[in-house]
Amino acid sequence: MTTLTKEAGTPSPAGAGTLLSVRDLHVSFKTEDGIVKAVNGLSFDLQRGRTLGIVGESGSGKSVTNLTVLGLHNPQFTTVEGEILLEGQELTTARESELEKLRGNKVAMIFQDPLTALSPYYTVGRQIAEPYMKHNGASKRAAWDRAVEMLGKVGIPNPKERAKDYPHQFSGGMRQRAMIAMALVCDPDLLIADEPTTALDVTVQAQILDLLKDLQQEFGTGIIFITHDLGVIADMADDIMVMYAGGAVERGTVDEVLRSPQHPYTWGLLNSMPRLDADLDAPLEPIPGAPPSLLTPPSGCPFHPRCTFQDRVEFRDRCVDVRPLLGPDRGSACHLTAEQKRTIFIEEIKPRLG
Amino acid sequence: MKEDLVLPSPRETAEGAAREPLLDVSGLTKHFPVKGGFPIRRTVGHVQAVDGVDLTVHVGESFGLVGESGCGKSTTGRLITRLLEPTSGTISYRGQDISRASRKELAPIRSEIQMIFQDPYSSLNPRQTVGKIISNPMEINGIEPEGGREKRVRELLEIVGLNPEHFNRFPHEFSGGQRQRIGVARALALEPKLIVADEPVSALDVSIQAQVVNLLQKVQKELGIAFLFIAHDLAVVRHFSQRVAVMYLGKIIEVGDRDSIYTRPRHPYTHALLSAVPEVNLSDEDTGGRERIRLAGDVPSPISPPSGCRFRTRCWKAQDKCATEEPPLIQISGNRAGHLTACHFPEEPTIEARDEDIVLDPALAALEESED
Structure with a gap:
């Protein structure tokens, strides 16, 4: 990874309604094969009573981020850098006894496999x-x-x-x-739901998702909803953060990210997803290649080895050398200009989505 | 499901035979015994995994089988490939009854019906090289392709989009998507006429899933192989299959061409399934949306399924008749030919939003009531 002297995006200082804010979080694991950089300079905020959807493929760091929030990682093999602030309380350096007071009380978690x-x-x-x-x-x-x-x-x-x-x-x-x-x-302020419906059948999934939404309204809980299914995210979330190889590549409200996505990876996800209302004559457009190994993440933009839009960037080497930054607000971590992102989506991506 | 059955002679060529049945299954049943009791263990009941399934797969056609877990779709696939012995019913492949055929009789047919499994990690032998895995079926069936087996393996690897140089590697050196490609190559090795694909993409990430779906589609179209595509993901099945059957608790409850099932379904369960799929609405304008149906509870146990119509315990239209009389799988007036539904009180053929959502889940209904 290119050394990032300047941290990737400093979201605005925690406002009054901010429940959780994560700043420049780095998580790495020591393994036999080397150091796995599971999360790499991640920053985000969650407002009280809202739902943040985190979407990404396996190994994109979405689950690790949230295990770290609860301090559920194994400290023996894990290095955590950066800040996790829950209503101003720093969690990365908090003692185990303090975390215990939070878990199940202020912060609760729903796991994928209930059994x-x-x-x-x-x-x-x-x-x-x-x-x-x-x-x-x-x-x-x-x-x-x-x-x-x-x-x-x-x-x-x-x-x-x-x-x-x-x-x-x-x-x-x-x-x-x-x-x-x-x-x-215990009426928690923050609920982390890690793929809570992935193991369920569709009809049951629909019941559970609606139930979560209705209960959230009643309890006013802030939810971080982790999934790989864009359909579920569209249904549940207020805001979306798309993760790839341990970092956020795009963020915005549901409408912004799904209706005018800016990052080539988000385009790829939308293109490769079969939908019930999609045009059947158009074949699915898979993202070429496979997700990178986090032992040796690619230099520069982590998505560059799979990106088909690199040649549109003015100085192509930038994709390989410089990691693009993601700001605190609506935006995407890509070297394409805002104008290019807009025109490529409208002219090339949108027609295919039908 | 049984259309006029003109059985073709086995030697008939595939030419102009779009409607020629390749596989015909009727009354297929599989009951697994449940053992219990002490001190003498005996059979105390049966899991009625598949209970009277009729279906036909035509030459070169892709037939989708959807349903929730435990509905018997995978068991159906395994019965058809004769990995499991059917309790009753017939499976005829090109007019030949194979439901009771012995190992010897099956040998020539086994090479024509191949299978792709769900889990690309457990379906490949970790101690064999990719070349060995793919050439094994040829060895067993004594097939010597022109130019030798190794050449054929390289060809197959190229067809499925892998580097032919990798035939000496072991499965662990490949990613999930690549392993599934190896599984596809193995299935193709014997030039099958029918491939039973049991959830071939559900273990893969979205971006990889599309690669494998496209590969299977290419194989189906270019090599003219018929597919029985088993999956729980309705969108994937829609993308891949020309005809689709919906299963519930061991029975087919609706079958028809893709368009009929996805836009003009008649069975309440098909409506509920379609409405439960979470969807990304990408269009800018609000398109009224789809109907919203939320069933209550889970699928009942297949050990003692409900009498009559099996869906009646979760159905909002159920009446006394549904409990006493099992609805036959028939063509309801107004449906296209081949679109069959098993329901006494079918729904309107539309998936548009209704005036009032159907919410059967008591907790949901209570919460939504209090909000209003």
């Missing part, structure tokens, strides 16, 4: 009640009642009886509902 994320040894009700007892000092009885109430809220039929069941007695969709109940039991 491995729930403990098979305890009843569902007990697992939901536990964080409530710990953080709110509630009695066993009160916490159990709260768990039953939450299960009812997320749509488990007959919650009083089902709270006594073990996770294996629940179906996939119900387990994910139980996970949501557990995450929301």
Whole structure:
């Protein structure tokens, strides 16, 4: 990676409504093969009560970023640089005891696979009640009642009886509902949902997504929603951040990113995605090549080895030598000029999308 | 699903035979026994994975099979390739009944029906080189292509877009998308007439997925191979298949040409499936949108499926008749030929937004009620 003396984009200082702000985050892991730079100079903000969708392919660093927010990485092999501020509290240097007070209370997480994320040894009700007892000092009885109430809220039929069941007695969709109940039991300010519906069937996925949206309205939670599915993002998010090889390449509101995308990688994602309303005569346009190895990330723009628009950049070498920066607001990390991005999208990309 | 069955003689050429059935499946059933009890373990029930499936795949056609997990689509694929023994029903390939054929009788047919698997990591032997993996089927079937097997392997690698020089490498040296290409090359090695592709792209990233879909499409069109394309992703199936069947709990509930299924579906479940697909609306103007249907709960257990129509427990139109009488798979008036639906009370053939959303999920309904 080119050494970045100037940090990539300094989003405006945390405003009043800012819940979480991540500044120039670098995360790397020591492995047998070398150092994996999983996240590379990432900055973003999440406003209270809004949903930030993070989209990217496997290995783009989207999950690692959010594990780091909760301090769930293994400190023995991980180096974290940069700042993660939750309502002004620095999390990267926070002690374990401080993080413990936050987890499940102010910050909660929903994982992809509810069967491995729930403990098979305890009843569902007990697992939901536990964080409530710990953080709110509630009695066993009160916490159990709260768990039953939450299960009812997320749509488990007959919650009083089902709270006594073990996770294996629940179906996939119900387990994910139980996970949501557990995450929301302490009324968190921030909810991190890491591919929460990827393991579910489409009809169940639709139920869960709508449920999350409705509950967010009720609880006013800020959500970071991680997925690889642009359709899900379009449905859920207010703002989108597109990640590639450990960094953000484009950000903006849902409408901005999906209707007038600026980055060649975003164009590639849209072009390669089969849609129900797409023109059938037009073949899918895959992005050539494969995602880069994070052991030896490409120099300059991480997307340059797969980019088909490099030759339009005035000084082509810039793509190879200089990593383009992404500002705090609507924008994309690409050396093409704003005018070029606009015309290429309107003239070449949009017609193909139909 | 059984159209007038004029069985072609096996030697008939593929020429002008767009409607010639290649594979004809009728009444296909697979029940897996469930063992339980103590101290003597006995069969206590059956998972009715596939229960009376009829379908026809024509020469050179791509037939899509969609459904949610546990609906029996993969089992159907495995029955057709005879990786599993059917409980009952017939599978006829080019007019020859292969549902009970012995190993010996099957040998010549096995080379014509090939399979591509979902997981490119577990479907390739890690101890064999790519060259060995691809030439294995030729060896087993005693095929000596012109110029030798190695030359043929190189050709195949080139067809699927891999570097022919890599035939001495091992699977772990390739990425997921490349491995799936190796799987495709292996399936092509015997010049099959039918490929059963079981979720061939669902383990891959979007940008790679498109590469493999395009490759399969190229193979299908250029080599005229018929595909049974099994997937849960409705958009991918729409892209790849000319005809599509929708499965629910071991039965086909609707089948028809692509256009009919995706724009004029009649079965409530097809409506619910289509409305549940999250979509990116890329057009600038608001196009009214699609209907919104949110079912309640999950798919019931296939061990004791509901009586009558299997979808009735989650259906908003269900009446007493649905519980007592199983709806036959028939052509409903107004549908195109070949568009069959199994429903007593079919829906209007449109996917436009309704006046009122159908929300069956109790939690959702309650939350939305309180918002209004």
